[in-house]
Amino acid sequence: MALLTGITKGGASWTPTFVEAIDPESCIGCGRCFKSCSRTVLAPTEIEDEENDTISMVMDVADADDCIGCAGCAVACPKDCFTFAPMEV
Numbered sequence: 371m372a373l374l375t376g377i378t379k380g381g382a383s384w385t386p387t388f389v390e391a392i393d394p395e396s397c398i399g400c401g402r403c404f405k406s407c408s409r410t411v412l413a414p415t416e417i418e419d420e421e422n423d424t425i426s427m428v429m430d431v432a433d434a435d436d437c438i439g440c441a442g443c444a445v446a447c448p449k450d451c452f453t454f455a456p457m458e459v
């Protein structure tokens with residue numbers, strides 16, 4: 371199976387990887403990824419901890435289909451929360 375590839379402005383080949391998931395256990399809800407994304411891929415969401423009766427904010431993948439594979443979110447994230455995968459074509 372081939373992978374989707376593109377080219378840089380300089381003509382070099384590259385293989386974009388697209389966001390798959392954000393680890394809610396690692397996310398601290400800082401919002402840096404959200405601010406760095408130029409698309410509508412990410413959205414904050416609340417997680418309820420019934421045991422401790424707390425609600426915390428974490429980032430979630432709201433629209434993975436709008437991801438362009440730029441990796442800006444991963445560069446901005448201080449907790450290494452993101453996983454990515456190339457696209458098979």
Ligand code: SF4
Binds near residue numbers: 408438
């Ligand atoms: S890879 Fe780029 S487009 Fe995709 S979610 Fe991250 S910042 Fe947004």
Ligand code: SF4
Binds near residue numbers: 397450451
């Ligand atoms: S940058 Fe990382 S830690 Fe901060 S909200 Fe996004 S996924 Fe969570």
